[in-house]
Amino acid sequence: MAATARHATTARLILALAVGLVLVKSLLPAGLIRPPEWLVMPFADWINGVFYFLQNDLGLMTLTRAFSDVVEWLLDVTANLLYGKNRWPNLGPIPWGVIAVTAFMAGYALKGWRLAALSGGTFVWIALMGQWQWAMETLSVIVVAAPFSVTLGLVLGVLAWRSASFERVLNPILNIAQSLPHFAYMIPVVVFIGVGPKAGAIVTIIFSVPPMIRMTLLGLKKVPEEVIEAGKMSGATRWQLLTRARIPTARAEILIGVNQVIMQCLAMVVLASFIGMPGLGQKLLQLLQALKIGLSVEIGVTIVLLAVTLDRLSKAWALRLPEHGHPSPLWLQRHRLLVIWLALCALAFALAHFFPCFLEVERKQALSVAKPIDALMDQVIRLIAPVTAWLRWFLITWVLIPMRDAYLWLPFTAVLSLLAAIGWAIGGLRSAAICVAYFGLIAMSGWWDRAMITVYMVTISVALAALIGLPLGIWAARNTTRAARVLLVCDTAQTFPSFIYLIPVIMLFGVNDVAVVAAVVVFAAVPIVRYTVEGLQNVPPELIEAANMSGATRRQLLWHVRLPMALPTMLVGANQSVMFSLFMVIIAAFIGTQDLGQEMQRALSSTDVGKGLVLGLAVAFMGLMTDHLILRWSEGRKRTLGI
Amino acid sequence: MPVGPIPCLKWGSSVTESVITCRNVSKVFGPNPARHLADLRANPALSQSGYVHAVRDVNLDVQRGEMLVVMGLSGSGKSTLVRCLSRLVEITGGTVTIEGQDIATLSEPALIDLRRRKMGMVFQSFGLLPNRTVLDNVAFPLEMRGQDRATRYARARDMLDLVGLSGRETYFPRELSGGQQQRVGIARSLAVEPDIWFLDEPFSALDPLIRREMQDEFLRLKAMMNKTIIFITHDFDEALRLADRIAIMKDGRIEQCDTPDQIVLHPATDYVAKFTAEIDRARVVHIGSLVQPLTAPVTGDPVAANRTIRELARQLVSDPRSHIPVAGPDGRVIGAVLRQTALDVLLGDGH
Ligand SMILES: Nc1ncnc2c1ncn2[C@@H]1O[C@H](COP(=O)(O)OP(=O)(O)OP(=O)(O)O)[C@@H](O)[C@H]1O
Ligand SMILES: [Mg+2]
Numbered sequence: 005m006a007a008t009a010r011h012a013t014t015a016r017l018i019l020a021l022a023v024g025l026v027l028v029k030s031l032l033p034a035g036l037i038r039p040p041e042w043l044v045m046p047f048a049d050w051i052n053g054v055f056y057f058l059q060n061d062l063g064l065m066t067l068t069r070a071f072s073d074v075v076e077w078l079l080d081v082t083a084n085l086l087y088g089k090n091r092w093p094n095l096g097p098i099p100w101g102v103i104a105v106t107a108f109m110a111g112y113a114l115k116g117w118r119l120a121a122l123s124g125g126t127f128v129w130i131a132l133m134g135q136w137q138w139a140m141e142t143l144s145v146i147v148v149a150a151p152f153s154v155t156l157g158l159v160l161g162v163l164a165w166r167s168a169s170f171e172r173v174l175n176p177i178l179n180i181a182q183s184l185p186h187f188a189y190m191i192p193v194v195v196f197i198g199v200g201p202k203a204g205a206i207v208t209i210i211f212s213v214p215p216m217i218r219m220t221l222l223g224l225k226k227v228p229e230e231v232i233e234a235g236k237m238s239g240a241t242r243w244q245l246l247t248r249a250r251i252p253t254a255r256a257e258i259l260i261g262v263n264q265v266i267m268q269c270l271a272m273v274v275l276a277s278f279i280g281m282p283g284l285g286q287k288l289l290q291l292l293q294a295l296k297i298g299l300s301v302e303i304g305v306t307i308v309l310l311a312v313t314l315d316r317l318s319k320a321w322a323l324r325l326p327e328h329g330h331p332s333p334l335w336l337q338r339h340r341l342l343v344i345w346l347a348l349c350a351l352a353f354a355l356a357h358f359f360p361c362f363l364e365v366e367r368k369q370a371l372s373v374a375k376p377i378d379a380l381m382d383q384v385i386r387l388i389a390p391v392t393a394w395l396r397w398f399l400i401t402w403v404l405i406p407m408r409d410a411y412l413w414l415p416f417t418a419v420l421s422l423l424a425a426i427g428w429a430i431g432g433l434r435s436a437a438i439c440v441a442y443f444g445l446i447a448m449s450g451w452w453d454r455a456m457i458t459v460y461m462v463t464i465s466v467a468l469a470a471l472i473g474l475p476l477g478i479w480a481a482r483n484t485t486r487a488a489r490v491l492l493v494c495d496t497a498q499t500f501p502s503f504i505y506l507i508p509v510i511m512l513f514g515v516n517d518v519a520v521v522a523a524v525v526v527f528a529a530v531p532i533v534r535y536t537v538e539g540l541q542n543v544p545p546e547l548i549e550a551a552n553m554s555g556a557t558r559r560q561l562l563w564h565v566r567l568p569m570a571l572p573t574m575l576v577g578a579n580q581s582v583m584f585s586l587f588m589v590i591i592a593a594f595i596g597t598q599d600l601g602q603e604m605q606r607a608l609s610s611t612d613v614g615k616g617l618v619l620g621l622a623v624a625f626m627g628l629m630t631d632h633l634i635l636r637w638s639e640g641r642k643r644t645l646g647i
Numbered sequence: 648m649p650v651g652p653i654p655c656l657k658w659g660s661s662v663t664e665s666v667i668t669c670r671n672v673s674k675v676f677g678p679n680p681a682r683h684l685a686d687l688r689a690n691p692a693l694s695q696s697g698y699v700h701a702v703r704d705v706n707l708d709v710q711r712g713e714m715l716v717v718m719g720l721s722g723s724g725k726s727t728l729v730r731c732l733s734r735l736v737e738i739t740g741g742t743v744t745i746e747g748q749d750i751a752t753l754s755e756p757a758l759i760d761l762r763r764r765k766m767g768m769v770f771q772s773f774g775l776l777p778n779r780t781v782l783d784n785v786a787f788p789l790e791m792r793g794q795d796r797a798t799r800y801a802r803a804r805d806m807l808d809l810v811g812l813s814g815r816e817t818y819f820p821r822e823l824s825g826g827q828q829q830r831v832g833i834a835r836s837l838a839v840e841p842d843i844w845f846l847d848e849p850f851s852a853l854d855p856l857i858r859r860e861m862q863d864e865f866l867r868l869k870a871m872m873n874k875t876i877i878f879i880t881h882d883f884d885e886a887l888r889l890a891d892r893i894a895i896m897k898d899g900r901i902e903q904c905d906t907p908d909q910i911v912l913h914p915a916t917d918y919v920a921k922f923t924a925e926i927d928r929a930r931v932v933h934i935g936s937l938v939q940p941l942t943a944p945v946t947g948d949p950v951a952a953n954r955t956i957r958e959l960a961r962q963l964v965s966d967p968r969s970h971i972p973v974a975g976p977d978g979r980v981i982g983a984v985l986r987q988t989a990l991d992v993l994l995g996d997g998h
Contacts, residue, residue, distance in 0.1 A: 228772070230770045230773070230774035231774050231775070233770065234775070234776075234832075235776075235787075236735060236762065237733060237762055237767065237768040237788075237836070238763075238839075239788060239791045239792060240759075241791075244791055248776075248787075249776060252776065252779070253777060325819075325821060326819040326821075328780065328817040328819060328822060329817060331817055
């Protein structure tokens with residue numbers, strides 16, 4: 005307690021310093037307002053130097069080329085099978101009916117009719133809408149990248165579990181990797197591999213490995229000691245213990261890792277359109293840039309359906325509990341599903357053989373809902389145009405621009421002191437030092453102004469998201485069925501690749517800052533709602549009963565019992581929300597913002613690795629700092645609450 | 648003291664081949680256990696945070712075919728001691744010898760081989776592999792030995808028969824009740840026909856009725872085979888029901904290791920005395936353990952040494968003799984019991 009009080013005093017002193025710096029800004033020397041020249045380090049040049057060394061002197065290029073050749077070969081095989089690209093083994097394309105039937109049966113086997121209908125239906129929709137080729141281009145990358153990531157993640161996870169020192173090295177790397185924006189991964193890949201599907205696949209592999217490592221490690225650590233001891237007493241060697249006891253027992257966590265890999269792959273594949281990856285993402289990007297709303301919605305629906313299907317299928321697989329079968333002497337009886345699947349596949353093949361539309365639905369024959377959507381949207385937009393126009397005007401002139409100017413006006417020393425004060429209040433000297441170090445590095449990178457624009461976009465978005473999300477969460481948590489429904493919606497929304505969120509906002513607001521902020525707000529509100537509901541729902545019922553017995557009104561109950569108890573969980577939501585909005589702000593840069601994201605796009609198009617990584621790390625540092633602060637805060641809260 | 652301890656465990660049997668021998672076994676958990684143990688030797692009062700001295704200087708001999716029950720309160724080091732015996736944890740000090748072999752010196756393959764041939768273990772929370780069927784769980788140790796599928800399944804089916812679980816081969820552990828899961832654990836530990844059988848609180852996770860049933864089951868199994876058994880429990884009634892000898896542990900030390908009769912009749916320390924205070928001694932003490940050498944000729948029919956005082960209560964009360972002759976399993980009179988002593992035990996006075 006005494007320590008907390010001392011922290012508060014110190015924090016107040018530093019805060020006073022920050023305020024002082026702001027007040028006397030006009031008197032400050034320039035070096036305290038903008039990071040001075042001598043402070044800016046040529047980080048980008050150093051990184052470029054390292055990359056040049058890796059690429060040319062160390063011959064890493066040949067290694068990456070070799071790896072990418074393997075990936076390319078695999079991509080060609082899947083491309084041939086899925087959409088009939090003219091490559092070995094020249095068997096494809098597999099008729100769409102076969103794939104739809106397979107997805108249907110997989111859904112049925114894993115969960116039952118509803119999942120079967122969803123997954124089968126998704127592929128039927130894709131085929132009928134004439135998007136088969138694009139969807140398969142996207143899928144072929146996932147089919148190749150996901151197994152690579154899973155294997156890589158599994159191996160690294162096992163190594164980290166085996167060796168504590170390896171884990172210690174890996175952990176900070178993973179932290180940074182998971183907070184680097186997508187684009188930061190693309191630039192080095194473009195340098196080493198070039199652009200196109202191959203590069204898209206490789207960037208996807210790299211991007212989706214970290215969660216697999218994390219989940220493998222978590223799963224292996226969670227295996228009950230007695231299971232291991234039982235294995236040892238059964239005379240298992242280390243290898244047997246790992247492959248037959250530990251990994252199978254950690255099955256659920258590992259498969260959740262697989263689920264995350266698949267979802268990360270999808271998110272990345274869609275974005276990899278920026279480096280020339282064909283498929284749904286590229287189509288969507290083109291259509292959005294051409295403002296073809298109806299067609300983008302069609303693609304958007306496809307991506308969403310695909311995401312939900314892949315998520316549900318892999319999650320159903322992960323969460324499936326083993327159940328004993330009824331041993332039957334009949335082979336046919338035991339393999340009923342297999343037989344049905346084979347029969348349906350044969351039927352689909354036969355249909356495709358006789359009717360070409362079952363092999364591929366031509367674009368001309370395809371259904372389309374673009375026209376009606378366009379017409380409808382025209383109506384809607386005409387109807388709400390005054391509102392959106394006013395909102396846009398209001399937000400831009402009265403909120404966004406003043407805020408942005410204010411952020412840019414602040415002396416950087418004042419910002420650093422403010423962060424130090426916050427850090428000190430939450431976690432003492434250590435946290436203050438961490439905050440200053442992260443933002444100090446950003447100041448030294450030479451991108452201070454751009455960074456402040458990103459910070460402003462994130463703060464306003466998260467604030468708005470909280471303003472929407474908190475009441476929504478509190479409202480949803482008032483009864484259990486509603487809570488369950490809202491959680492389902494949030495879960496589903498979280499599986500969508502971030503790109504999708506841009507479609508509706510561009511529809512409503514056009515291409516400008518407001519659209520970006522709107523997209524980020526929606527994206528960032530989801531975790532806030534979700535964790536608010538979860539936090540409020542998980543308040544121990546005894547506490548609520550006790551409060552009720554003391555005659556608390558509903559309002560008192562909410563403010564004095566439920567919200568404080570739920571706060572640590574809600575903070576997790578806030579943390580995710582900040583992370584998501586950082587990512588989204590960067591992605592949304594192509595709509596036209598002037599923040600780090602825009603610079604990153606430039607670095608991407610000029611394949612400037614150094615600049616790209618510096619910008620990426622600047623974003624990562626913002627994320628890591630928030631992460632640190634929120635974590636410390638929630639730990640402190642938990643300790644006081646005794647959870 | 649009226650009688651000295653009786654060396655033989657089962658009345659009359661006198662096999663005394665030591666299968667497991669512990670000499671000054673110590674186990675310290677912590678960052679640098681060996682250093683801590685050396686420091687402790689120099690300064691026994693030392694207490695350093697971060698270190699737990701779970702087992703302290705245990706000396707123990709377990710005979711072939713004996714059932715030793717280790718008991719003590721939670722945290723007294725029972726599990727750790729047993730894990731030292733099977734080298735699931737590395738011993739910090741002292742030696743554990745199994746059939747004449749110091750297990751600390753075994754290489755990893757040799758240790759694995761020892762476990763594959765000689766040892767079986769049953770765990771408190773079962774330790775079943777959740778994603779394997781019952782049959783595959785039981786066959787697991789055989790699979791580790793590299794036996795082919797047909798033989799190991801045949802053997803596993805036999806084991807499941809033995810524990811009364813046939814018909815459940817294709818079930819998964821989570822589909823079974825606690826008692827059934829523990830039966831699977833028992834079947835698995837018996838699959839390799841171990842000579843030494845460790846059971847770490849096998850029935851504690853079960854509710855009382857099932858526990859009782861499992862104890863009966865266990866006694867049935869035990870009667871069918873001749874194994875050296877180390878059984879952990881913190882339930883004294885369970886210990887008394889099952890044990891040939893009981894080792895009572897406190898803070899990592901063995902306070903007393905003796906037959907149930909001796910423990911209730913002659914507790915070695917106050918702690919053991921307190922532990923046994925609540926026990927109805929007449930149910931535990933066998934008349935044989937009260938026997939004194941014959942000083943004068945006795946008359947009349949002898950009573951069997953392996954009957955408890957409670958079982959003989961009626962006769963003890965009505966018997967007119969002051970010295971009652973006692974016969975060993977072969978029917979020969981091995982001595983006599985002072986009726987008064989027996990009555991004292993029956994009525995709970997004397998100590
Ligand atoms: N892996 C370990 N690391 C550190 N300390 C341990 C470890 N295992 C056991 N201990 C400590 O050793 C002491 C003895 O533990 P042990 O599990 O042997 O007790 P027990 O008699 O089996 O208790 P219970 O009846 O609760 O199972 C305890 O204080 C425990 O905290
Ligand atoms: Mg124990």
